[in-house]
Amino acid sequence: MQILKTVLIVEDNEINRELLHTLLASEYQVLEAENGQAALDVLKIRYEEIALILLDINMPVMDGYTFLSQVKGNSLFSSIPVIVTTQSDSEADEVSALSHGASDFVPKPYKAQIILHRAASIIRLRENAAMINQLQYDRLTGLFCKEFFYQRVREILQLYPERKFNIIASDIENFKLINDIFGVAAGDRLLQGIADQYRQIVGDRGIYGRLNADQFVCLLEKNGEYTNDMFARTLEKVNALPNAQKVVMKWGVYYIEDRMTPVEQMCDRALLAAHGIKGQYGKHFAAYDDKLRGELLRQQAIIDSMETALSDGQFLIYLQPKYRIRDNKLVGAEALVRWNHPEWGLQFPDEFIPLFEKNGFIAKLDQFIWDKACAILKEWDDRGYLPISISVNVSRADIYNINISEILMGTVRRYGLRPSRLHLEITESAYTEQPCQIIETVRRLRELGFVIEMDDFGSGYSSLNMLNQMPLDILKLDMKFVQGETGKSVGQGILQTIVELARRMRLSVVAEGVETKEQLDRVTETGCDYAQGYYFAKPMPAQDLEALLKDRKAEERQKEDECSEHPHFSISLRPMRQFLIVADEDPHYRNTVEKTFLRHFKVEYCAEADSLLAYVARHKDQIAAALISRTLPGLEGSAVYEKLKKELSVWKIPVLVTGTQDSEAEERAFELGAFDYADKPHTTKSLLKRTLHAIRLSSFQERENTLQNEANQDHMTGFLNRRGLEAAIRTMGKEDTPFAFCLFDLDNLKQTNDTLGHTEGDRLILEVTRLIRAQSRKSDILARFGGDEFIVILKQIQSADVVVKKTKEICRALKKIAFEQDIQASVSVGIVISDSMENGMEGVFKRADMALYHAKINHKGSCCLWEGEIGGTSKPSV
Template structure:
């Protein structure tokens, strides 16, 4: 026989009661009516007063609570002993010293009308009160936040507005009473009704851009964040919607799109937009077999305006040019600013070559009309290159490139006129690039040499110095004079390296001649106008003089009149620094520029070099003689020396001596010579003079 399953042991009811009561929330105890002694307490009650369930038994209430607390609750106890159900709250200090708010329930235990005892139930309300206080504070914070925030907040249910914060009312112009009960959808732009309904029905959190209708009817672009606020099961969720006005963001986007395709100063389309539009115009012209003309304009000597009047004046000129160009073409034509002072005009409507030339002349005439800038009247001259589709190119890139090549030819041919593109210009850009590369190689490999032309005094024919003249050893053409490559080097930013080499080489050569016992006469070096705008020119000159050992007074630097006329603060600072260094300054080709007593007086100039154009006919021309005499007298009154350039005959030499010009140079004395030839010439010349 198999063993019968064992019967479960009977449940201990007292143990179960103890377990249930200990697990119940709150404090619980039972006091006997007659003796007032504690006959039962759960774990929580005993622990609260620092006791155990066994040690609390048989204690009197005041032994557990203390006399002060007992006196406070005695009236409530008396009511319970009369058979009343009592509930009250009181402030009590726990054994740990914290102030607590307690809810006490006293339930009388009656058997057949006889009071046997009382059940005491105590619940600590402090946590509930703290939670309620936090909730009130949170609600107050949210209320203040919703009132203070610049973001609009609206609460709706089933799409009907329930509440909104002041920011929404300010943005939309409505009052809260006007909005309550209104459909949220009806206040959006029509194009957003369907997306908003779909988002609302989905119950999901969403973010997107909308437009909200103001009370006066205009639409406000806004960014919307909608969040579901779940309610009890089965109830329709509330939705909290936060709206931010993004009007400025839209304006910024529009401005960025505009600036991406337009010039910020003039408001004209830029090169990027121009190229795109020109390509579209070419595609249309191909379809209809018509022409498109491209005019590439460049303002002549625009840097002079910037340098003399300032960049603000230059900006005014650019804006004036932009306005004039827009006014002289049709609305269907395109005007763009492609660079610093470069403008492009695209003529549409199939203009012929003759019609294009007429419009170009009109543009030139309009631009030449005087304009007032910085209290001065200016005349704007421009060089224009023209390329026509389809003859001169079948793409935007080709037309712009060829119009630019024609413009460059117009500038090189004297400026202030226009030039049509011709096939002969095709290789011009390549030739220019090749020349630039050759010059760069010459700089890197030392492909230059100096020739020296002597200066002598007119009163005793004594040697007075040398002018160093640079030559380029061209790989195909041999020696090339500076007139052929210096302007090109300046335009390509190469002149600084060349000038620095010339300066060092001339100083070294002069010092070497002096070491050989030859006359200690100065050497003159021509410097580009760009060099005087460099803040470190004086320092570099000082370094070269120190390294070569040439005394500063034996170095003369020559500059042009235009450099002084266009001088800025940096040029003036450089000239003063060179003067303090002891280097003398000479104005080259004097009389061909903007001669002015003002700048001669203002700047530390030591010498004027009279241009050869006044010397050529000086022996026969009374007018030229009068000009030279005036220059000499003016120079003497300012304590300046004069040098006549290009003296080729004895008659010229004698006439200059009669007019008081102190120094001369030219083929009558000697041509420019290589260094060794110049050394030999000095030796012979000095011996010849000693023999006289």
């Protein structure tokens, strides 16, 4: 029996509640509340089972906005998506609802298919994001992710207090060069190969993980002394990998003596040892020693003098100008900090900022910078310069300060400035820690009028679903995007995609690190709005930037810069470098649509189905969305619809069908995969809003689907993993029966690994993978169930004899693989034929497991077909 997801309807109008209840009851379990307070009472009891909230805004007792604030402010409820339903169709109301934390906005009167479509999409996005965030493994390599590795080390050290352990960390010396020359894909394959080396070398003597891009780490039980030759041999194995190109790696060893030392610090010290020998030819490893302790003493000296430095005015503000690309006009600056130490001289931020972030002093330093930045802006305003904005850093420590809003508002008010003059830069990685709290804090700051910039976008690992929740105005691209892939089509495509995504989310884009004319041309071509970097100007003292402002003519100030009047650089969408295709038989309608859409898209027309199909076939990679009239000449037959659906890559291009109000036609459009159905007549402004919404949501859905597929996949074989297998089984129905459930088990994998090494063991696994795939169809379910077990579900089989024949061929083919030391490769198979899905897979699995056991005890390397009931007998088919 299928368990229905639960939807909570919050609506004061009884008729509307009853209507929504009727629409949703076939797909969901429905709860009702007549106002916001009643809904909160329901949430307190049943929040764990509620998948979605449909919320009216205008209600007595507690209105929708108050309810949204309460929900998003409670960590128990904040992850539940909310779709706002309201009689108003104004853009202001939509923006207000979304800014309060709503996931979507649906106007009244209700349309059944749209309600069901939006509800299913939002629930699926939430489920995918929750699943992905629970992953404990690095997606690329399959090793432990950094946080989970730290957790496991702490557990092991507590579990085995009598054993001696070491932390060994590695870093690739020339990894960026590898990515630049051979491409990111080649770099990823190299990282996967290195991860395999860690698995083989560490084995069951410890655990291993991936810390950052090219940094790996392991906890290893101490077994003798380490030598340079040991690591040299490991490096030889790395360079023997197919994707290696003269790789240089350095290892650092930290001998664990004090178990009270934080695991993060242990890994840092191991990496510090590795970094200390970078560039030293022939030296492959180093241990954390007195020299490194000296560096820590230096860090301690910095910490000891930081308070005095702040009170004595040793910290200086430097400003790096930001320029608007379209006219090369100075429109703002980024505030940076330097330390003018009386003994050490001028110190750059990478020397002290990481330490301050760790010990919390960064909060004091940030407040000092905020105050100085506002003082500079006030001084320039008093002198009559064109008002610009200054971007300042907001660290994690600042965000967790419950008084941050009061501190920032007090600072700008003290100098008589609007909050929009101060842009708050928050790094992408900051959103990954307690995102709900951070998002709520930043949303409050944005509501107060501050401009929010996501700094270093592309350097972290936040999901697109989380990006959708972030209260942002501006994306600042990590300089790697600008500097690392100049002139490469892959890099250009990534940059173009990010800029287009920003357009759809109504965000401006700043490119950092622009150092050459070539890089400027590149970011200009992709549509970035603003740039900063050495090509324009280096960071400079405030008086030098003031000299640049003096050079601006008074008339240009009034015309060109509006930073003091607008909440951020630009909230309007720039003309997109993608096409909108309007397929409609009415030329007047096409012309009306073009006038409204032209500032966002290049509009192309089609007047009948054949030209539409031809255009899509040629340009589908450039199409942002398609508006298709249901009465378009040539679309009468279902075959044409199916062909169009195929050409649009299963509707990855969002499609809005237009036509007169017709419930059957609307239902047909959604069945074919359309995102929306727009009744004619309609305003083009309303159509534009719906189109932009479709583009934005479809891009997130596509990304979430990709992430979900990767989370369900075994990285080594490409088969489904256990999670993916369970999901695939849930999609099976009567049309897939009768089916064969085949349980494969590699008979000698452990012996192969122990005797010949994991490389040969992996070879054996991949051979079985290849053989299974060769005997299967695309519609069959292929999964790696464990280290040496595979499950294959063959759908719609014609006879048991066909299945037995296929498995016999796999068993025979594997035996022909040659291994050294007389190890015989073989696989045994248990088979169950079933013509019903009613009792689930548990019983089928048990019978297959018993059949597999029968095969193994009779003759390894054979298959056995179950022909009895549980507890009965099975007849081997050898």
